[in-house]
Amino acid sequence: MGRVTLERMDNVGIVVESLDAAISFFGELGLELEGRGTIEGDWAERVTGLRDMRVEIAMMRTPDGHSRLEISRFLTPPAVADHRNAPVNALGYLRVMFAVDDIEDTLARLRPHGAELVDEVAQYEPRRTGLDALPEIKRVAPEAKVIVLSGFAATMLAPDVLALGAARYIEKGVDPDTIAAMIEEVATPLPARVQA
Numbered sequence: 001m002g003r004v005t006l007e008r009m010d011n012v013g014i015v016v017e018s019l020d021a022a023i024s025f026f027g028e029l030g031l032e033l034e035g036r037g038t039i040e041g042d043w044a045e046r047v048t049g050l051r052d053m054r055v056e057i058a059m060m061r062t063p064d065g066h067s068r069l070e071i072s073r074f075l076t077p078p079a080v081a082d083h084r085n086a087p088v089n090a091l092g093y094l095r096v097m098f099a100v101d102d103i104e105d106t107l108a109r110l111r112p113h114g115a116e117l118v119d120e121v122a123q124y125e126p127r128r129t130g131l132d133a134l135p136e137i138k139r140v141a142p143e144a145k146v147i148v149l150s151g152f153a154a155t156m157l158a159p160d161v162l163a164l165g166a167a168r169y170i171e172k173g174v175d176p177d178t179i180a181a182m183i184e185e186v187a188t189p190l191p192a193r194v195q196a
Contacts, residue, residue: 011059011068012096019073023058025113029098029106031060031069038075052076062098069096088118131160138165145186149179 016022023033040054054075061068083092100106103121137144145167150157158169167186170179 009067011070012094013070013072014094014096015072015074015079017073017079019056019058019071021113022071022073023060025110025115026060026069026071028109028113029100030063032063034059034061034068050077131157131164134161134164134166147182147186 014022019036023036027033036056036058038054038056044055045051045053056073056075058071059068060071081092083090083094086092088095107115107117107121134146134148137146146165147168147170148161148166150169150171158171161169168182170182
């Protein structure tokens with residue numbers, strides 16, 4: 001592994017109109033207020049590049065303790081742009097994503113705090129491989145006879161696929177007649193195969 005200089009992502013920052021409203025919103029979501037205060041002076045000005053800066057901040061921590069959200073309300077200089085209604089492809093657009101256990105309940109609790117859907121709730125379906133899906137298929141239908149047809153040549157996957165309960169593993173490049181013969185073999189009940 002090459003040289004690593006990054007130790008962690010410390011926080012993500014959001015500029016808001018009302019610090020109290022933002023703390024209430026993110027608190028309802030489950031973040032915990034870690035601290036709150038006013039930042040100003042030479043150090044803060046050098047970090048941000050803004051002179052005569054005075055900003056009220058609140059640091060909020062996710063329940064797992066791994067991530068933080070720094071919420072800022074600029075007292076001076078005032079905020080100069082508003083990205084709240086910008087489309088997602090706007091330069092400088094900020095998005096923070098959280099995993100929740102009940103989206104409908106979460107939305108119901110956040111609506112009184114001003115939350116609105118941009119469009120609609122859609123279930124994210126991560127891309128799954130045959131190796132990912134096979135245990136679930138066998139759990140739901142243990143009697144199912146599964147043939148995994150690989151989209152690439154990878155004989156090394158065969159032992160894993162068979163160990164997970166697949167009846168056969170076919171890799172890329174196998175001719176259609178061989179595939180048909182394997183399907184027929186797997187689909188034929190065992191007693192019929194023994195008699196034949």
